[in-house]
Structures are given as structure tokens and as C-alpha cells.
Amino acid sequence: MARYELVKRSVALITLTNPPVNALSSAVRHAIAKSMECALSDPKVTAVVICGENGSFCGGADIREFAGPLKGPPLVPLLDAIEAGEKPVVAAIEGVALGGGFELALVCHYRIAHSKARLGLPEVTLGILPAAGGTQRLPRLIGISAALELITTGRHISAQEALKLGIVDQVTEQNACEVAVEFALRAVAKPLLSRRVSMPCKPREIRSAAVMGIKRECLHGHEQDLGMVPSLGTMGRGIAVCLARVGISVIAVESENKLLETGRQMVIGMLERDAKRRGVSASLNLLKFTISLQDLKDVNLVIEAVFEDMALKKRVFQELSKVCRPATLFCTNTSGLDVDALAGVTDRPHLVVGMHFFSPAHVMKLLEVVCGPRSSSETIATAMSLGKRMGKVRVAVGNCPGFVGNRMLKPYIDQATFLLEEGDFGFAMGVFRMSDLAGLDVGWRVWKESGLTGSDVDPENPPRRRQGRRYCPIPDMVCEKGRFGQKTGRGWYMYDKRGGTNAKPDPLIQILLETYRSKYGIQPHNISNQEIIERCLFALANEGFRILEDGIAARPEDIDVIYLFGYGFPRHRGGPMFYASMVGLERVLERLEHYHQAHPDVPHLKPSPLLKKLVACGSPPVQKWREHIKTMHSHL
Numbered sequence: 192m193a194r195y196e197l198v199k200r201s202v203a204l205i206t207l208t209n210p211p212v213n214a215l216s217s218a219v220r221h222a223i224a225k226s227m228e229c230a231l232s233d234p235k236v237t238a239v240v241i242c243g244e245n246g247s248f249c250g251g252a253d254i255r256e257f258a259g260p261l262k263g264p265p266l267v268p269l270l271d272a273i274e275a276g277e278k279p280v281v282a283a284i285e286g287v288a289l290g291g292g293f294e295l296a297l298v299c300h301y302r303i304a305h306s307k308a309r310l311g312l313p314e315v316t317l318g319i320l321p322a323a324g325g326t327q328r329l330p331r332l333i334g335i336s337a338a339l340e341l342i343t344t345g346r347h348i349s350a351q352e353a354l355k356l357g358i359v360d361q362v363t364e365q366n367a368c369e370v371a372v373e374f375a376l377r378a379v380a381k382p383l384l385s386r387r388v389s390m391p392c393k394p395r396e397i398r399s400a401a402v403m404g405i406k407r408e409c410l411h412g413h414e415q416d417l418g419m420v421p422s423l424g425t426m427g428r429g430i431a432v433c434l435a436r437v438g439i440s441v442i443a444v445e446s447e448n449k450l451l452e453t454g455r456q457m458v459i460g461m462l463e464r465d466a467k468r469r470g471v472s473a474s475l476n477l478l479k480f481t482i483s484l485q486d487l488k489d490v491n492l493v494i495e496a497v498f499e500d501m502a503l504k505k506r507v508f509q510e511l512s513k514v515c516r517p518a519t520l521f522c523t524n525t526s527g528l529d530v531d532a533l534a535g536v537t538d539r540p541h542l543v544v545g546m547h548f549f550s551p552a553h554v555m556k557l558l559e560v561v562c563g564p565r566s567s568s569e570t571i572a573t574a575m576s577l578g579k580r581m582g583k584v585r586v587a588v589g590n591c592p593g594f595v596g597n598r599m600l601k602p603y604i605d606q607a608t609f610l611l612e613e614g615d616f617g618f619a620m621g622v623f624r625m626s627d628l629a630g631l632d633v634g635w636r637v638w639k640e641s642g643l644t645g646s647d648v649d650p651e652n653p654p655r656r657r658q659g660r661r662y663c664p665i666p667d668m669v670c671e672k673g674r675f676g677q678k679t680g681r682g683w684y685m686y687d688k689r690g691g692t693n694a695k696p697d698p699l700i701q702i703l704l705e706t707y708r709s710k711y712g713i714q715p716h717n718i719s720n721q722e723i724i725e726r727c728l729f730a731l732a733n734e735g736f737r738i739l740e741d742g743i744a745a746r747p748e749d750i751d752v753i754y755l756f757g758y759g760f761p762r763h764r765g766g767p768m769f770y771a772s773m774v775g776l777e778r779v780l781e782r783l784e785h786y787h788q789a790h791p792d793v794p795h796l797k798p799s800p801l802l803k804k805l806v807a808c809g810s811p812p813v814q815k816w817r818e819h820i821k822t823m824h825s826h827l
């Protein structure tokens with residue numbers, strides 16, 4: 192059912208032999224699986240060519256077997272294994288590549304077609320869908336609309352059209368099999384990753400990645416941060432673990448030996464526990480720990496994970512530009528800093544991209560891939576593909592302060608703190624717990640950098656107003672007391688120990704609030720659950736509408752994915768944008784107008800123009816919102 196032979200000393204030629212059209216009967220699938228096994232395990236074989244006997248590549252599923260139960264090896268894992276193999280596989284397409292036969296060609300790393308060949312997914316005409324990867328791989332290869340047209344019509348296309356669409360790599364008038372063998376010999380040793388169509392785009396080969404963590408005070412001399420900012424710290428450690436556990440070698444850089452040893456022990460401990468849980472052996476040999484940046488000179492990709500400080504990150508990137516090869520990609524793990532400003536200090540702005548991991552990075556599924564205006568498509572695709580390999584839920588977002596998730600968090604947290612000022616403390620509001628977990632100092636630093644608090648603030652400024660709008664200084668007061676959240680054992684709540692997770696209300700916070708309210712003559716009043724929910728969640732969604740208008744997120748669903756996977760938004764609510772649509776956009780608009788009238792000095796409560804526009808258009812469902820958005824980010 193398939194012939195296996197070695198040609199040109201090193202090419203395994205697999206010829207399907209199932210007349211009349213070499214359909215994928217159970218025997219053929221079995222023979223392909225066995226032949227691939229031989230080819231991949233034989234050291235003499237450097238490449239593989241798959242073709243069909245008698246001038247026909249493959250007519251798809253064997254319709255003669257449709258009447259009986261499915262026997263033999265299933266097609267999907269067989270195809271996935273061909274694509275994942277480490278030797279290049281070339282499809283030599285003569286006659287037809289239809290249905291499952293086309294799907295077989297799609298998993299080959301290269302496709303050579305005879306000029307008379309025809310390709311297509313005719314399954315729809317049989318009342319079925321191309322379920323062996325066709326609906327997934329074809330859109331990745333030629334784009335959604337072209338793929339949809341082929342899938343939904345079942346139309347056969349010519350070799351020339353296939354070449355134009357990017358489905359085949361070469362069209363020949365000669366014997367396609369002979370051309371494919373020569374092609375295969377030339378493909379040996381070329382990177383395969385970008386040839387695997389199930390990968391999102393055309394990313395670079397990722398062989399190793401380095402994760403950096405350089406202690407802030409070592410570069411800065413800020414000793415007050417000692418112990419607060421571990422270098423192979425929370426983020427760096429988590430990222431290193433994520434990479435190593437999927438088989439990517441990592442060089443972790445620290446600034447000094449003592450910190451390096453602490454970080455090393457923690458990473459190894461995490462990997463060992465993780466491996467034990469999954470019943471596999473820990474991939475410790477993939478890790479190298481060093482205090483020398485020079486050790487990064489040969490890596491393909493660097494993930495910088497130093498403290499969230501623009502000046503520090505810029506210095507690191509300048510150093511990296513000197514040390515690394517010109518083609519090395521630079522990724523910055525930042526939760527909101529300007530990726531383009533960092534790109535600007537390097538010698539390769541097009542190779543710089545943001546990778547916003549969520550803490551703890553080895554646990555949290557979400558990854559925002561931040562596309563700077565100068566990040567190349569290949570750079571973005573590589574970051575997306577690396578994230579995929581790390582098992583992350585990836586969302587490509589635009590570059591603006593806070594990107595999508597944290598930008599939306601600002602109005603949400605603002606509302607929570609304003610409510611704290613106005614009403615009773617102790618209401619069930621996840622935002623304070625979440626802030627304690629993330630570390631209160633992170634936001635505090637951002638506010639200081641943006642001039643909202645700290646020494647740059649004009650002393651003449653009224654205490655509860657900044658930059659022309661309402662400001663709540665309570666979070667600053669909490670931070671000034673060294674209460675940075677769980678990591679210090681104290682934050683909005685108190686914890687049994689540093690790093691503890693058992694949160695209890697702290698009477699000291701209650702006292703702080705009472706003192707504050709009496710200083711400013713604030714009369715606390717009861718706030719209804721409805722007002723809490725509306726002010727927090729509608730302000731959150733309102734910022735989401737602005738993000739869509741600005742082209743920072745491509746679609747409302749992306750925002751929902753970010754909130755579901757990165758911010759613990761309740762799954763059954765579907766995310767802030769879906770939630771808003773369920774409440775009803777008209778209602779959201781009406782309530783925001785109401786609250787903005789009551790709080791005119793809070794611009795985040797002012798309904799966004801997109802929300803108004805959607806309501807004016809009859810509140811279309813979420814999937815139709817895009818049609819009403821003017822700005823589209825070119826990369827998203």
C-alpha cells in the first residue's frame with residue numbers, strides 16, 4: 192500500500208500504492224506510518240519525499256471504506272507526526288491532492304506540484320468538513336478568507352493557482368517526484384520550524400533562549416530595594432521554568448554569585464517539583480546559570496526580565512546590543528513600559544518585541560505579545576510561536592502604557608479606591624487582593640514615574656486632585672508604610688507571613704481610612720453592591736472600548752481572553768466586553784453617563800465614543816463590533 196525505497200543515497204521515497212487514486216485506506220495509513228518511522232530513525236536518511244503511484248498523489252479518504260467502521264491508524268496523529276518530524280518532508284503532487292490527500296500534503300514541509308495537478312478540499316460535497324487539520328492549516332497558510340472559500344465550496348484549484356496562493360512551493364512540467372527529490376536534498380539542514388504550517392506564521396527557529404534578571408541595585412546603587420527585587424526573581428524564575436520544561440535551553444544571567452546561587456536553587460526546585468507532578472524527569476541539563484552577559488553572545492533570543500524600570504531596561508538593552516549577534520531577538524518582559532522606547536536604544540528596533548508574562552509566569556496562562564510600531568512581523572510571529580511552545584494563551588496587543596490588561600486595570604482600580612474613600616471598607620472586591628498579590632510597589636512606581644505621586648508633585652496641588660482630575664492618595668499612604676502586599680506580609684490585607692496567601696482584614700488599614708476620612712471631612716456612606724459593580728466593571732469595559740478605538744486590541748474577544756486568563760475574570764461572565772454586551776450596551780451607557788455626571792472629575796467614567804456609536808447602531812452583538820471600528824493596528 193506504500194513502497195519505501197532509498198534514492199540518491201539519503202532520500203527516503205515513500206510511494207502510495209492504492210489504485211486508482213492512492214486513497215488513504217487503513218492499509219495505506221498503516222504503511223505511511225511504518226515508512227515514516229523507518230525514515231526518521233534511519234541515520235542514512237536525511238530527507239523524505241512522499242508521492243503517489245501512477246501519476247496521482249492522493250484522492251483523500253478511501254470512499255470504499257466509508258460504509259464500514261474506521262479501522263487502522265487514525266489520520267490526525269499520523270499527519271501531526273509527519274509535520275513534527277526533524278527531517279524535511281517534500282510532497283510530490285501529480286494528478287490530484289484532494290481531501291485527506293491535500294491534508295497530507297499540508298503537513299509536508301514543502302510541496303512541489305506538477306503543472307497539471309489539481310488540489311482541493313471537496314469534503315463539503317460529501318457533507319463533512321476537512322477534519323484532519325485542513326480547517327486549521329490552510330487558513331494559516333493562505334489566510335482565512337481564501338481558505339474559507341476553498342473549504343466551503345470544495346472547489347478544485349490548479350497547480351498555478353495553488354502557487355499563487357502560496358500553497359505549493361514550486362510548479363514543474365517535469366516529473367514532480369524527481370524534482371521533489373532534488374528539492375529535498377537542498378532542504379536538508381534548513382530550519383524546519385517555519386515550514387510547519389500549524390505554527391502561527393513564519394517564525395524564526397528557536398533553539399535557545401536566555402532569560403535575564405539583573406539586580407536593580409547593582410546597576411543603580413539603590414540599596415533600599417535590597418531583597419525586594421530578587422534578580423532571578425519571581426518573573427525571571429517563572430519564565431526560566433516555562434522554557435526549560437518545554438525543552439528550550441536557557442542561559443539565566445544574574446548580577447552576582449550569591450543571587451545567582453539563590454536563583455539557581457529556586458529554579459531547580461521549581462522544575463523538580465513540576466516534573467514530579469507531571470511524572471517526568473526534570474530537564475535540568477537545559478539550564479545554565481551565569482553572571483556574565485558575554486555568555487549570551489550566541490543565543491537566538493533574549494528575554495529581558497529585570498525590574499520594571501525604564502532606565503534600567505534601557506541600559507540592559509544597550510549592553511545586549513553590544514554582546515549579542517545582530518540577528519538575536521530581544522524580548523522585554525514588561526507589564527506596561529513603552530516597548531518602542533526600549534527598541535530605540537538597541538541596534539535592531541525591528542527585532543524587539545514585548546512579552547508581558549503574568550505572575551507567577553510558570554503558572555499563569557496569559558501572555559500579551561506587545562507589538563511595537565517597529566517590531567517586524569517575523570519578530571512578532573516568533574514571540575507568538577515561543578509563547579505557544581510554552582503553553583501560553585497568547586494575545587497580540589499594541590504598544591501603549593499598560594497595553595490592554597493593565598491599561599484597563601487603571602480605571603477599575605481607581606473606582607475601587609474612590610469607593611474605598613467614600614464608603615465602607617470590607618466589601619467583597621477582588622481588586623485589593625489582586626493588588627496585594629501583584630505587589631503594590633509596582634503601581635506606585637508607575638504613578639511616581641507619571642508624576643501622580645512622589646517628589647515631583649507640586650505641593651500646591653490639592654491632595655485629592657492630580658493633573659486636573661480626582662486622585663485618591665490612599666494607595667500611596669499604604670505603600671509609604673512599606674506595605675507592598677503579600678511579599679511583605681502586609682498590604683491592603685495582612686498575611687500570616689511574608690509571601691503568605693491567607694488574607695485577613697487589618698485593623699491598621701481601618702484606622703488609616705478613618706484618620707484619612709476625618710482629615711478630609713469625608714462622611715462614609717453605604718454603597719450598594721450594584722453601584723460597586725457598575726462603577727468598577729463598566730469603567731473597566733469603557734476603557735476596553737477605548738482600547739478597541741485606539742487599535743491596541745484587534746477585537747473585543749482578545750480583551751476578554753486577556754481578562755479571563757490574566758486577571759481572573761469569572762469564566763461564566765465571559766470577560767468584560769462580553770459581560771457589557773450581556774448587560775446591554777444601552778444600560779452600560781446610561782449608567783456611565785449617570786456616574787460621570789455625579790463624578791465629572793473622573794474622565795474614565797465618561798462613555799467612550801465607540802460605546803455611544805454601538806448603541807446608536809442598535810447594540811450589535813460582540814462579533815459585529817469590529818465593523819464599527821475605524822482604527823486597525825497593522826500588526827494585530
Ligand SMILES: CC/C=C\C=C\CC(=O)SCCNC(=O)CCNC(=O)[C@H](O)C(C)(C)COP(=O)(O)OP(=O)(O)OC[C@H]1O[C@@H](n2cnc3c(N)ncnc32)[C@H](O)[C@@H]1OP(=O)(O)O
Nearest residue numbers: 211212214250251252253254255266289290291313314323
Ligand atoms: C481516514 C479518513 C481520513 C480523512 C478523511 C478526509 C476526508 C476525505 O478525504 S473525503 C474524500 C475526498 N475525496 C474525494 O471526494 C475525491 C472524489 N473523487 C473525485 O473527485 C474523482 O474521482 C477524481 C479523483 C477527481 C478523479 O476523477 P476522474 O478522473 O474523473 O475519475 P473518476 O471516474 O471519477 O474516478 C476514477 C476512479 O477512482 C475512484 N475514486 C475516486 N476517488 C476515490 C476515493 N477517494 N477513494 C476511492 N476511490 C476513488 C472512482 O470511484 C473511480 O473508480 P472506478 O473503479 O472507476 O469506480
